[in-house]
Amino acid sequence: VEDEVKRTLIQFLAQVSGNDGQQNSTLIWRQDSSDPCKDLWQGVYCDPQNMSIKRLLLDRLNLSGNLGVAMLCNLQPLAASLAFLSLDGNKISGVIASEIGNCKQLTHLHLSGNKLTGDIPSSLAMLNNLKSLDISNNEISGPLPNLSRISGLNMFLAQNNHLRGTIPAFDFSNFDQFNVSFNNFSGRIPKNVYGYFSADSFLGNPELCGDPLPKNCSDQFMFLSETQAKEESKGPSKQQILMYSGYAALGVIIVLFVVLKLCRREKGIEALKNGIGATDGGGIEKHSNVSSEYKDEVSRSEFSVASESRMVSQSLIVLSRPAAIELKLEDLLRAPAELIGRGKNGSLYKVILDNGIMVVVKRIKDWTISSQDFKQRMQILSQAKDPHVLSPLAFYCSKQEKLLVYEYQQNGSLFKLLHGTPKTFDWTSRLGIAATIAEALSFMHQELGHHGIVHGNLKSSNILLNKNMEPCISEYGVMGMDDQRGSIFASPIDAGALDIFKEDVYGFGVILLELLTGKLVKGNGIDLTDWVQSVVREEWTGEVFDKSLISEYASEERMVNLLQVAIRCVNRSPQARPGMNQIALMINTIKEDEEKSLIYEL
Numbered sequence: 001v002e003d004e005v006k007r008t009l010i011q012f013l014a015q016v017s018g019n020d021g022q023q024n025s026t027l028i029w030r031q032d033s034s035d036p037c038k039d040l041w042q043g044v045y046c047d048p049q050n051m052s053i054k055r056l057l058l059d060r061l062n063l064s065g066n067l068g069v070a071m072l073c074n075l076q077p078l079a080a081s082l083a084f085l086s087l088d089g090n091k092i093s094g095v096i097a098s099e100i101g102n103c104k105q106l107t108h109l110h111l112s113g114n115k116l117t118g119d120i121p122s123s124l125a126m127l128n129n130l131k132s133l134d135i136s137n138n139e140i141s142g143p144l145p146n147l148s149r150i151s152g153l154n155m156f157l158a159q160n161n162h163l164r165g166t167i168p169a170f171d172f173s174n175f176d177q178f179n180v181s182f183n184n185f186s187g188r189i190p191k192n193v194y195g196y197f198s199a200d201s202f203l204g205n206p207e208l209c210g211d212p213l214p215k216n217c218s219d220q221f222m223f224l225s226e227t228q229a230k231e232e233s234k235g236p237s238k239q240q241i242l243m244y245s246g247y248a249a250l251g252v253i254i255v256l257f258v259v260l261k262l263c264r265r266e267k268g269i270e271a272l273k274n275g276i277g278a279t280d281g282g283g284i285e286k287h288s289n290v291s292s293e294y295k296d297e298v299s300r301s302e303f304s305v306a307s308e309s310r311m312v313s314q315s316l317i318v319l320s321r322p323a324a325i326e327l328k329l330e331d332l333l334r335a336p337a338e339l340i341g342r343g344k345n346g347s348l349y350k351v352i353l354d355n356g357i358m359v360v361v362k363r364i365k366d367w368t369i370s371s372q373d374f375k376q377r378m379q380i381l382s383q384a385k386d387p388h389v390l391s392p393l394a395f396y397c398s399k400q401e402k403l404l405v406y407e408y409q410q411n412g413s414l415f416k417l418l419h420g421t422p423k424t425f426d427w428t429s430r431l432g433i434a435a436t437i438a439e440a441l442s443f444m445h446q447e448l449g450h451h452g453i454v455h456g457n458l459k460s461s462n463i464l465l466n467k468n469m470e471p472c473i474s475e476y477g478v479m480g481m482d483d484q485r486g487s488i489f490a491s492p493i494d495a496g497a498l499d500i501f502k503e504d505v506y507g508f509g510v511i512l513l514e515l516l517t518g519k520l521v522k523g524n525g526i527d528l529t530d531w532v533q534s535v536v537r538e539e540w541t542g543e544v545f546d547k548s549l550i551s552e553y554a555s556e557e558r559m560v561n562l563l564q565v566a567i568r569c570v571n572r573s574p575q576a577r578p579g580m581n582q583i584a585l586m587i588n589t590i591k592e593d594e595e596k597s598l599i600y601e602l
């Protein structure tokens with residue numbers, strides 16, 4: 001590495017360290033004859049071809065100085081090579097200097113969990129290669145520059161800052177993660193967010209409105225851009241007066257319309273009650289006498305799950321009834337619902353019942369299964385009980401509509417824990433989660449295997465954390481029957497059907513890789529499985545592991561053991577993958593070793 005680059009790196013570190021110009025003593029960056037690339041300076045990663053600096057990864061090193069990106073990005077050779085700058089979880093202060101715009105090769109800029117202030121420089125929008133930008137948990141203020149120009153950006157995290165202004169119309173379909181919650185954003189959320197991100201990504205901005213937030217944009221001025229609003233404060237023009245009178249007239253019409261609709265809805269609820277009362281509760285094919293007028297009403301204004309269905313006539317079949325959860329279809333329809341996800345199997349809604357209890361309702365799409373088969377499948381599923389598999393509380397089934405009700409799990413998913421805002425997620429907990437999921441899956445395969453029912457869509461967002469932070473597998477067996485390539489009634493398992501178990505094994509292997517690497521399954525256009533396999537082939541196994549595991553001195557031996565299990569699970573050939581019971585045994589052995597070593601250390 002050129003002397004100039006080395007000198008700049010040392011200066012940069014001295015500045016971010018904040019120890020009166022002295023560099024951080026825990027780092028092995030030295031001023032003597034050592035070389036950042038050849039001598040593997042901590043946190044510095046080089047391109048082995050041309051010995052240029054590719055990545056600076058200095059997370060959670062207790063750095064408490066000033067962010068000197070200007071010095072990095074002003075030095076041409078560094079600016080031309082640096083792709084990854086990560087300083088998460090330190091105490092760095094100062095501003096993001098506008099010189100950041102010179103670091104044109106940056107693909108990842110991670111500055112989360114520091115004390116950065118000032119505005120986001122508009123030059124950031126010039127970083128055309130940027131894929132992942134995390135400035136969350138700082139004190140950053142001002143508006144967002146037009147980052148929507150960066151076409152490859154697929155992660156933008158800016159929660160917990162003081163950002164203001166409107167949210168640009170990004171192409172939200174590009175994002176794996178997006179969060180601007182707890183800022184001072186205002187105005188309407190761009191419409192194209194719909195279906196990609198839930199309210200969690202926007203909460204805590206008092207002046208923000210529109211889907212997916214529960215707050216409607218009732219104020220017409222919300223539709224005006226900031227500049228229009230400023231113009232307006234100077235005094236309205238003739239044209240504006242005309243426009244506003246138009247808005248006012250429209251407002252009156254809307255109010256009248258809503259009042260009219262509310263009156264009709266009251267009538268409708270009565271009709272629905274009568275209709276359900278008229279059924280015998282169990283007869284799912286029995287039709288009520290709900291008026292068609294009311295069915296329209298419920299679907300549009302009460303509960304979007306029921307929209308399009310026009311089949312509110314049949315009752316909910318309750319499978320299990322934990323204390324305090326009294327489930328009735330009319331309660332579900334009446335309760336406020338919030339869309340929290342739209343996956344390949346359908347949409348998911350969070351529903352708050354009258355007594356404050358929260359449930360989620362999965363509305364399954366495109367599953368051509370007869371009502372009879374669906375009912376039977378639900379009953380089979382509800383009989384296989386494992387404390388770490390979330391079984392449905394109730395279901396609803398008609399020709400057009402299939403709904404499943406689950407308990408709401410407030411602690412989010414394993415996906416969020418691994419890839420959301422930085423939290424400590426230590427090795428022992430990760431190993432514990434791997435062992436628990438493996439055992440639960442092994443149990444389910446054993447219990448339901450002869451019915452040909454597997455999970456079918458295993459991934460970290462389907463592993464939820466219950467109130468004790470224990471993992472729970474959700475949506476077991478909800479994958480469409482066609483996708484499972486089997487039928488609950490096509491009893492003896494044939495060779496084709498056998499593969500369905502190995503699909504779950506593959507999904508589980510990918511979850512293990514996420515736990516070990518802390519990386520996204522498809523981050524940066526790179527497939528995690530391919531990446532891990534190529535790194536291991538190159539015998540750089542240590543590079544695979546999550547940095548935070550390395551810095552907590554987790555046992556590399558046991559991490560490698562778990563990695564070997566994961567690699568066997570993701571083998572291209574399904575036949576070469578072990579069965580879930582064998583996997584559970586292997587992981588339990590690693591966990592026992594870990595426990596023994598902890599006792600020994602004590």
Ligand SMILES: Nc1ncnc2c1ncn2[C@@H]1O[C@H](COP(=O)(O)OP(=O)(O)OP(=O)(O)O)[C@@H](O)[C@H]1O
Pocket residue numbers: 340341342343344345346347348360406407408409410412413457461462463464474475
């Ligand atoms: N019972 C639940 N309680 C709390 N959160 C849940 C529950 N079930 C699912 N979620 C969360 O809601 C979000 C949306 O779930 P959804 O199942 O629609 O999406 P997905 O798992 O990405 O897609 P799919 O399973 O359809 O392929 C996910 O982040 C998931 O972790």
